[in-house]
Amino acid sequence: SYELTQPPSVSVSPGQTARITCSGDALSKKYAYWYQQKSGQAPVLVIYEDTKRPSGIPERFSGSSSGTVATLTINGAQVEDEAGYYCYSTDSNDNHRLFGGGTKLTVL
């Protein structure tokens, strides 16, 4: 079955650039979406259609995609960016919704 693969954890110091990858065969044909989930809270969309940022999301969040890998980049990561990050897309065959396994970002 189709999967989206993320690294379990990424760690950076405040002010550094954090990069979180998401790989999946269908990402060459389907857009990736990224959700941020802080501890005890519901997820929030931070990037849609690979590169677009919803209103209210800080400019330090950006997205890119090449081939079968989508990347979420946080330039100048802040302590408040510490959270779980999930990529999302849909299966090419049956359109089932699919989340990546999630990446725990630590900023300290």
Added chain:
Amino acid sequence: EVQLVESGGGLVKPGGSLKLSCAASGFTFSNYIMNWVRQAPGKGLEWVSSFSSGDAYIDYADSVKGRFTISRDHAKNSLYLQMNNLRAEDTALYYCVREKNPKDYYDFLTNKWRSNWSDLWGQGTPVTVSS
């Protein structure tokens, strides 16, 4: 206020049943696809089920197919999830989620397909399956 409020979670024994409810307010409920998404303790997000806006389709993750039933009541602006034959691995926080669909699914500029995506989440209701 635009919001989703889940209820109905609790502790149930393996093999038991539970029905979750989600009350929607502040938007036209009938216009949206609605989903259930769950998150096991300390784990990632897992899509569970979807119910289309025009009642045209219902879909389930393989892990719950045949055991869970999604339904909606437009008059009550409510979404439901009937969960039968529950297993320990169904233990999770269950989120009610509103889905947004793009204007056009195919982007001719990039030759990529857009997906529906979740734009509103409830705070979740916890389900624990344990003897």
